[in-house]
Amino acid sequence: MNGSGEGLAAPATSGAAVSPLDWKFSQVFGERTAGEEVQEVDIISAIEFNRTGDHLATGDRGGRVVLFERTDIKDHGGHRRDLERMDYSISRHPEFRYKTEFQSHEPEFDYLKSLEIEEKINKIRWCQTANGALFLLSTNDKTIKYWKVQEKKVKKVCEMNVDASKYMENGSVASSMSSSSKPYLANEACKESPVSSPSNDSSFPSLHLPVVTSQETSLVARCRRVYTHAHDYHINSISNNSDGETFISADDLRINLWNLEISNQSFNIVDVKPANMEDLTEVITCAEFHPTHCNMLAYSSSKGSIRLIDLRQSALCDTHSKLFEEQEAPGSRSFFTEIIASISDIKFAKNGRHILSRDYMTLKLWDINMDSGPVATFQVHEYLRPKLCDLYENDSIFDKFECCLSGDGHRVATGSYSNLFRVFGCSEGSTEATTLEASKNPMRRQVQTPARPSRSLGSLPRVLRRGVDNSGADANGNSFDFTTKLLHLAWHPSENSIACAASNSLYMYYA
Template identity: 45%
Template sequence: MDVPTSSSAQSSPMMPSTAEGTGDELHWRFSQIKGNIETDESPTDADIISCVEFSHDGELLATGDKGGRVVIFQRDQSGVYLNGVRTSEYNVYSTFQSHEPEFDYLKSLEIEEKINQIKWMKKKNAANFIISTNDKTNLPPTTNVFFVELRRGERGFGFSIRGGAEFGMPLFILKIADVGPAAGSAMQIGDQLVAIDGENKTVKLWKISERERKMADGGYNLRCDDGSRRFLGGRSAVPLHLPKLVSMELIVEASPRRVYANAHTYHINSISINSDQETFISADDLRVNLWHHEITNQSFNIVDIKPANMEELTEVITAAEFHPSLCHVFAYSSSKGIIRLCDMRDSALCDGPAKTFEEKEDPAAKSFFSEIISSVSDVKFSHNGRYLLTRDYLTVNVGVPRI
């Protein structure tokens, strides 16, 4: 996602304004445009923005693209005010690669690095934390997967493999040494490798922090001012110069802190951080998992709509969202246009929702296309938690949960 700062443009703030001679008619104008919109070159697929998210205080704006990159913009810190209103110009703050393309060795398919969603955690100190996710994990639903932990020996792990992405085929165990770490494990010749060293990275926690860059002023006591070598002993010794650290420009670092993997079988469509700032949920087509942000190797399945027979599947989960103030309440939407409100105090597995919101469809108007356009693509709570907003292909609905 190329965002050249030289191509940014700013006009009046993006606020409703009353045009002259038009009464109370409102007109919206762009406050700022990032990127070059006048070029004749079409953007590459990797540069297409896939998600946008503001921080809670509005000071930072994060965008993710199909190339797996995250670009963070910061609101202007110069303190400039225009007509008594602080300027809303945003400048590039940090850019980093969040996800890399992966390969599903079981299905011989590439997994996109596209960023599906970004969520900001509430700021508690000088650093900022964001959670980002890409499409899916590598583990298919009907496969018996065994996790084998091996410690490297003097001659390696004691097995050899065959296949790989360069050959267009999965990875298989070709040979196991008679003596070695793999000899006493559950591995067998012909077993297929689905993941090595936890490469199924899906949800990541990133720390965005600032630090001053400093470097020494060159007083290393190696040579004298005239270029001659410095002697530290005897009569020819010269005074020592203590090196000093000189402050330079402020740099922004994005460092990965957690990787939450191997918990989803299907495409991840949404993540949502709880109001307690300790847990978050991640939802795929058929399941919703609950995570603690300090624990990466364990999650709890709180919603599972997968039928025993996949031929009986009639709907999939399209989005999930936590309540902004009640840490035990969340909602998820489905492709049938149904919104289910769940309370985790009622049951560990929220198969039975506390409330269900569904718009009754006229049987006379029911058709193949009506079922498609009724699919809810997103669900959000208002900031005060009193309203529930949903969006399908044609409409935006506002509901009152009355929790």
């Protein structure tokens, strides 16, 4: 595996070289026992930190969203509003715990097209928080949902002033009630009730209303809005705008702009569908809003190009303001050229200056002010070039690996086969190239996850190798396993901490 920044055209960031990080295992959720078979619905399909990094969300193929919250904070006064973050230099490492989960999507059937719509979560995006509530968007192939997760007080009936013995003289009433003086309450609790003196000579007691109290709190996820019927093809990405009011959703041929408050209307801002579908040469693979400029967004294509568009230019942005693509070397074209050039994921750097893209073979870093070519290229799968025929036969060549950048912009990361992921330094002069393997580590501390029906989350790593490896073998010298792949990962927005998913397991690393 070629780990150096081969083909480095120019430094991605200026300044002195940053020393390589020493990555360590932090936590694992959903660890499998030996020989346990993983259910298809439990495989993680999306992962995302929120803007502060205090919460992490994962989505799976079963349509479920699982939320985790950070725990390495100290309590002043015992009230939630007084919680103050610890100095991270004192904290051993970032720690998360299971918070809650909810069923976001269910399997559907499109009767007009006779098409099954699976519940798999394709993407999750966090929205702005308000009044202590968490908001997020999740999408499957066709439907986007806007969720609110908030602590609610659980209300219970604590007293019912009912005495069955008072009704015994009235046959009709007595026959309809139990002779027990412990009637069942509305909340299925049973409580001894005090005898109530009748207010008159009738056999009925005086009327008392039940008393309702709030005794505890629980997390409740509520679907606020459902955005649907806007895409003819599968939704591959969603992205929030920095204005906090709008977001985009993209499928193979179109990108739609939505207002968070309006679920029955969207605006088509990009349409690459040709008049004759036989003339179709490329499709949209991913779309992302600029992190600070609400009028700018970028989208990638199956031909390996990235287009930057400006919403101020026209209502329908079929023409781009900038095009980023790398010219192929003469004589290098083959049957697989277009397939491996297809971009599976793009991410803006936090400052908005750079765009990171992942195709099958490489990671590329682009400067939005320089469209002549990428400023850095990192070889991830060069060792697989002789195996492209086999990868095409077993469809592995179509695997869509995600990518991410560190908050400071000094490093980039992406996944690979055999549950490996790679971290590269992209600052000037950096040769950092680290490979980590998600696997069982007998020395690590066990993390308990609440028991949940038919699901589990995570098992984790054996740590790292550095440098170049062209052998096509893992850390133990075994050939790479193309059935195990690390497709989804996310970098903490402000710290050197990475969350990654392999199968049904969520792995956490820190440096």
